[in-house]
Amino acid sequence: MTDHSETQQPPQTNADLTAANAALLAENQRMAELLAAMQNNGDRKVDSKRTNAEQHEEHQSESNAKTGETPTKSGRRRANPFSEEIMSYKMPQNFTLPMTLTPYKGIGDPKFHVTKFESMMFLNSDCDPILCRSFPTFLDGAALLWFSNLSAESITSFDEFAKMFINHFAASKIYVRDSDYLSTIKQGLHESLKDYMTHFTTAALEISDLKPEVQLHAIKSGLRPRKFQEAIAVAKPKTLEEFRDKTTGQIEIEELRETRRNKKLPLQKDDDKSAK
Template identity: 65%
Template sequence: MMFFNGPNNEPVLCRAFPTYLDGAALLWFSKVSAGSISSFEDLARSFIDYFAASRIYVHGSDYLGTIKQGQHESLKDYMTRFTDATMEIQDLDPAVHLHVLKAGLRPSKFWETIAITKPKTLEEFRERVAGQMEIEELREAQKLDKQPHRRDEKRTFRSPGSKDTKKPSKLTPKYNTYTRFNTKRENIIKEILNARIIKPPARAGNYQDQRFVDRTKHCAFHQKFGHITDDCIVAKDLLERLARQGLLDKYVESRKGRRENSDREENKQAMADNNKKEQTTPDRPRGVISHISGGFASGGETSSARKRSYRTMLAIEGTIQPKKDKDPDVTISFNQADFRSASPNLDDPVVISIQVGELLVRKTLLDPGSSADVLFYSTFIKMKLSEKLIQPSSGELIGFSGERVPIMGHIWLKTTMGEIPMSKSIDIQYLIVDCYSPYNIIIGRPALNIFRAVVSTLHLCVKFPV
């Protein structure tokens, strides 16, 4: 879209490109030295040079010479396999295409016909191939019709003393009971293959010769004809193993009912425990565990200020009603329509886009557990703000793992959350720290309380009164 709208999109391209990076690519971008990129072409070249070893190998036209029709391979399968290979080759010469395609045919009557008629174009060759495919399909249909009669004749005229020299091995199920899924096994197999939870089988197993199989039945797991996915014992055992490992919970039909029943039991138990606690005197706590993350919400920059704030919290005896402001009381609730994820139980963080000043900042984490609103120095540089706007501030931010990050200073920036007309703009005091982060800004309790925002990590949604 950016290339289509006009040529003067270099700044937009350079700014948009990193927003789609992840993993090693994002780590590479964070280490690019400042001022080393002057155009999107420089950024693209630097990216390609760094990840040259990870480039996907693309075959050339010489590779087509290695594709030959198998001894028992149908013309349709050969053409499909050859076409898939040509899709990877750019600017393939039609003359080379036709020559290699004819050279890969196995010796047969159709091969002799092609040698005599000598089609000069791909269209002419494909017309003859289409006619030959129809002939092969008719022959396959006749073989399928005759196959049951041949088996009956063998059963009828077999001598009493004869023995079967070759019996097809029949697979037996590994489990006595199987999980009931809320989706067809074929759809589950396709999804987990696309998600690379499992690898496709290298071999099809001991199944009937593919020349005499029923083409109306196809297995999504083995990628072959002859049986359907729901009747495939290998696929059935594989899905059962994954289900027992807990990897297919969203497809399990009874898992939701079990969870609801367990929740009911836990609620009953909790109510019973609460009734017991009301009748008995609670035990005294063995100790107190406190955690201070740092920042303005922790009580101040000095230790004495934090101690005063802590003593004030301990001295609170009752609830102080907040002063009534102009905004009316608003009840904030979440319902089924607020879900933003197809899988609400994956514990994803709530990440939104906000407007800071005149810029739209993506990858903004809403963290009610943070006692500070954090603006990372790398984001500050991208915003092209003046260093003079940074006001001095000492102290450190402390994470849950104990690491300490020094605070470079703080800055007041106008922050807008939501979209017009359902938006609100407030001046927020951000702490600036210089460390690596997958996010650009972290909105903590101070800003969330100012916005009067309520975050639902279950719904991946945030609501606030406007």
């Protein structure tokens, strides 16, 4: 019979094993060098990207320094109209802003707004940088938009800032009522003296540089033609204080009459019900 068993391979010698091991080591070395080359190439690309980003950032910083723009997280740039001296000033730790000043929105007397701001800030500080950096807090609407569009480093002092502000919104003063408006305020037919005085005084407070004699003439002229107006014409008060002294007594009389009238009304209603 024919032997169909597989042909056996001759055993490997030490020389064969040494040669195979050397070939394996060479292949491993080649792969290691290939991986190292790939890693170096990747590092160079990363370094290149980082370098480009750093160069761009440096270039942008130089550009911002020239234009006075401040970068924000959103990528937008906001122009800073204050000089470097104003912005480098270190604000006091205990500094607080006045909270009772209404922001100026572009309508009204800008000079009055500046004057009121300065008077409120007087208790905190009259330092130029503090005034400059605090004033925009009290701007809103069109006024805030005007401030945001000012040229970089165009403001070096608060006097300069205030002058720019007043000149720009000078036309807005036409919306402010003047002393002539007071002559249109008249006591209504059924309006109490107290309500008339409150209405008139509120309007007078909104008028800047109002002369006391003008206010006195207007408030007397607006009285309803009755006995009290005749009494004022006879007494001829020369100051607002004298006029208020006269009105105080008359207001007390009117309030007393009103109290008595309110007490009589329930009695009259009861009498009407009994008669039915």
